Amino acid sequence: MKKVLMSFAIGAAVVMTAGAASAQTTLEQVKKRGTLQCGSNTGLAGFGVPDAQGNWSGLDVDYCRAMAAAIFNDPTKVKFVPLSSKDRFTALQSGEVDVLVRNTTWTMSRDTSLGLEFGPVNYYDGQGFMVRKKLKIASAMELSGASVCTQQGTTTELNLADFFRANKLKYEVVTFATSDETIKAYDAGRCDAFTTDASGLYSERLRLTAPDDHIVLPEIISKEPLGPATRHGDNQWFDLVKWTHYVMLTAEELGVTKANADEMAKTSTNPDVKRLLGTEGNFGEAIGLTKDFGIQIIKHVGNYGESFERNVGAGSRLKVARGVNALWTKGGLQYAPPIR
Amino acid sequence: MSSVDARPGSAASVEKPRVAFWNDPEKRGYIFQAVLLAAVVYFVYSAADNALANLQKQKIASGFGFWNNTAGFDIGQRLIPYETTSTYGRAFWVGLLNTLLVAGVGIFFATILGFIIGIARLSKNWLVQKLATIYVEAIRNTPLLLQLLFWYNAVLKALPEVRDSLAIPGGLFLNTRGLFVPEPSFGPSFSWVLYALGAGILGYFGFSRWAKARQAATGQIAPLGLAALGLIVVFPVLVYFLAGSPLSFSVPELGRFNIRGGVQVYPEFVALVVGLTIYTAAFIAEAVRAGIQAVSKGQTEAAYALGLRPGPTLDLVVIPQAMRVIIPPLTSNYLNLTKNSSLAVAIGYPDLVQVFTGTVLNQTGQALEVVAITMLVYLTISLSTSLFMNWYNARKALVER
Numbered sequence: 001m002k003k004v005l006m007s008f009a010i011g012a013a014v015v016m017t018a019g020a021a022s023a024q025t026t027l028e029q030v031k032k033r034g035t036l037q038c039g040s041n042t043g044l045a046g047f048g049v050p051d052a053q054g055n056w057s058g059l060d061v062d063y064c065r066a067m068a069a070a071i072f073n074d075p076t077k078v079k080f081v082p083l084s085s086k087d088r089f090t091a092l093q094s095g096e097v098d099v100l101v102r103n104t105t106w107t108m109s110r111d112t113s114l115g116l117e118f119g120p121v122n123y124y125d126g127q128g129f130m131v132r133k134k135l136k137i138a139s140a141m142e143l144s145g146a147s148v149c150t151q152q153g154t155t156t157e158l159n160l161a162d163f164f165r166a167n168k169l170k171y172e173v174v175t176f177a178t179s180d181e182t183i184k185a186y187d188a189g190r191c192d193a194f195t196t197d198a199s200g201l202y203s204e205r206l207r208l209t210a211p212d213d214h215i216v217l218p219e220i221i222s223k224e225p226l227g228p229a230t231r232h233g234d235n236q237w238f239d240l241v242k243w244t245h246y247v248m249l250t251a252e253e254l255g256v257t258k259a260n261a262d263e264m265a266k267t268s269t270n271p272d273v274k275r276l277l278g279t280e281g282n283f284g285e286a287i288g289l290t291k292d293f294g295i296q297i298i299k300h301v302g303n304y305g306e307s308f309e310r311n312v313g314a315g316s317r318l319k320v321a322r323g324v325n326a327l328w329t330k331g332g333l334q335y336a337p338p339i340r
Numbered sequence: 341m342s343s344v345d346a347r348p349g350s351a352a353s354v355e356k357p358r359v360a361f362w363n364d365p366e367k368r369g370y371i372f373q374a375v376l377l378a379a380v381v382y383f384v385y386s387a388a389d390n391a392l393a394n395l396q397k398q399k400i401a402s403g404f405g406f407w408n409n410t411a412g413f414d415i416g417q418r419l420i421p422y423e424t425t426s427t428y429g430r431a432f433w434v435g436l437l438n439t440l441l442v443a444g445v446g447i448f449f450a451t452i453l454g455f456i457i458g459i460a461r462l463s464k465n466w467l468v469q470k471l472a473t474i475y476v477e478a479i480r481n482t483p484l485l486l487q488l489l490f491w492y493n494a495v496l497k498a499l500p501e502v503r504d505s506l507a508i509p510g511g512l513f514l515n516t517r518g519l520f521v522p523e524p525s526f527g528p529s530f531s532w533v534l535y536a537l538g539a540g541i542l543g544y545f546g547f548s549r550w551a552k553a554r555q556a557a558t559g560q561i562a563p564l565g566l567a568a569l570g571l572i573v574v575f576p577v578l579v580y581f582l583a584g585s586p587l588s589f590s591v592p593e594l595g596r597f598n599i600r601g602g603v604q605v606y607p608e609f610v611a612l613v614v615g616l617t618i619y620t621a622a623f624i625a626e627a628v629r630a631g632i633q634a635v636s637k638g639q640t641e642a643a644y645a646l647g648l649r650p651g652p653t654l655d656l657v658v659i660p661q662a663m664r665v666i667i668p669p670l671t672s673n674y675l676n677l678t679k680n681s682s683l684a685v686a687i688g689y690p691d692l693v694q695v696f697t698g699t700v701l702n703q704t705g706q707a708l709e710v711v712a713i714t715m716l717v718y719l720t721i722s723l724s725t726s727l728f729m730n731w732y733n734a735r736k737a738l739v740e741r
Binding site for chain 2: 085086089090093109110112113114115145147152153154157158160161162164165171172173174175176177181184185188189190231232233
């Protein structure tokens with residue numbers, strides 16, 4: 001019933017609030033409210049998941065915390081709104097959340113016909129398959145005739161159909177509304193294979209009754225650039241979202257960390273570092289913030305590399321290698337435009 | 341109107357008095373209706389216009405152009421051919437047919453089970469009566485969604501994996517993928533069997549009309565049960581063998597992952613039908629019990645006094661009267677079952693809500709259009725069911741003389 005209510009919400013929002021939404025910019029609304037409303041996953045280890053005390057952590061969660069640090073100088077001023085993949089765009093369109101950072105794939109149709117803007121890619125991913133070891137399969141090409149469990153309302157659902165069609169393989173799809181139901185059905189033996197983004201496969205595997213009985217197949221069948229999304233039409237807010245990520249990337253590139261940020265601000269003579277940390281120039285003003293927004297992000301959340309290692313990399317249970325998510329200087333795809 | 345005008349027979353009462361139109365309650369009524377209508381039309385128009393303008397401003401696509409676009413996703417259970425390259429419109433029909441299938445099958449079984457439980461609740465057998473009571477109370481007082489999840493997980497967990505499929509005699513296989521039954525393939529001369537069946541049913545109706553008329557005239561009772569057996573069962577079977585048994589089955593075979601051939605009955609479908617049937621049957625049972633108890637005891641006693649045995653008493657006296665009380669709540673239970681089938685979304689059954697307001701809504705992002713169409717569909721289904729049941733109710737209603 002949730003989606004019906006949600007649809008009413010967007011209906012009501014679209015129909016009733018002719019001027020209210022446009023009168024105030026998103027940043028003004030957030031400042032007035034005192035918290036950032038961040039659309040996040042209902043629970044995906046490494047990206048966005050609440051612990052038993054309700055404290056959220058993850059790479060996507062850090063993105064929202066960084067934005068809160070930039071706006072309020074306080075990374076705790078975020079309210080995380082857990083959304084299923086089906087409900088997420090409606091929630092963003094209707095204004096229920098200010099920004100959606102929920103391992104969401106940037107595609108052309110989402111960018112152009114949903115009234116959204118996609119920000120910088122904070123995780124380059126691709127879709128993969130997980131199967132039981134005892135099936136003795138080494139490649140996704142051997143999956144002919146298999147049944148596959150997947151979550152509804154995702155690019156995954158479409159890639160899956162494309163993959164099997166392109167390779168002329170037969171299959172049977174079983175789709176579920178939430179990731180919980182999907183992984184449970186796979187665990188119960190309803191499907192031979194489970195498919196989602198490769199990063200998701202590793203974190204969902206931890207939730208199975210016997211994680212070691214399952215393997216992730218080597219094929220990556222799609223491009224999944226995951227990034228934050230905002231509503232179309234508020235360019236200042238979109239700039240703020242973009243530059244939050246770029247600040248974290250630049251900090252990693254320049255070697256500025258959570259621990260040494262204050263020190264660097266005082267001592268560094270590198271003009272790039274000075275501009276990043278706000279001791280030179282006033283770059284925050286143009287996006288409606290103070291010139292300190294850069295140092296606030298790094299002091300509270302850290303740079304991109306720190307966040308990556310802590311949530312999905314070597315310092316986490318997922319142990320994902322940086323791979324294409326390394327900085328461009330280290331052969332990866334993460335590249336920030338200069339702050340000047 | 342003054343009291344003078346109202347006096348019967350006076351000239352003034354024939355000729356209409358001249359009053360200003362705002363003092364004439366009839367004209368005033370029309371004006372109020374017109375103003376209200378205008379207000380409603382204006383409200384709907386401005387809301388729709390506003391919505392469109394806002395969608396345009398936010399650059400959200402609107403309109404029904406998506407209907408003919410390629411869907412690009414797959415659907416597990418489908419009653420009509422559907423490919424990844426089919427359109428969203430096709431996906432809509434697939435979902436709608438799945439909804440109608442589960443609603444139809446659910447209503448069929450819920451009615452049977454409901455009547456059995458309802459009658460069992462009035463049984464003189466202590467154990468049967470208590471069991472029926474426990475069933476009704478336990479099922480009616482727990483949420484349907486929980487029951488569905490229970491059935492889905494119970495069904496799945498209890499079944500063996502594909503490799504260890506339970507082979508049921510007759511070429512059936514049962515595993516976590518569902519139930520695989522042999523697929524019938526009909527030979528060209530099979531149509532003769534269908535004709536024979538049709539003719540048998542028509543013949544039975546003709547015979548029963550004749551028997552009724554004869555019974556009314558002479559009191560002689562015709563063996564209707566025997567006639568039904570002969571005309572509807574024996575006759576077509578004879579024709580089937582005369583036509584050379586034109587029916588063969590392709591038996592499912594165990595493959596590497598899955599079973600090839602045969603017809604697959606998905607576990608999602610089974611769980612949903614079982615859940616909806618058991619839940620709705622509890623409500624129908626209560627309606628049936630209420631209906632039977634509404635027939636006063638004197639009716640039964642009078643039937644006994646006339647020498648009718650308990651069977652015919654139930655058949656001819658109690659049930660026809662009870663039906664009048666049962667049908668209206670039965671209708672609303674049918675409607676509830678149809679609407680509740682949308683909970684399919686929780687257990688992965690591709691019904692209208694799961695396919696259309698789930699995947700299609702998400703891929704197109706056109707919430708207003710998709711939800712509006714879905715609500716219209718449920719409204720249409722419900723109103724058609726209501727119309728049919730009202731017609732049936734009118735037929736069964738007490739004819740007063």
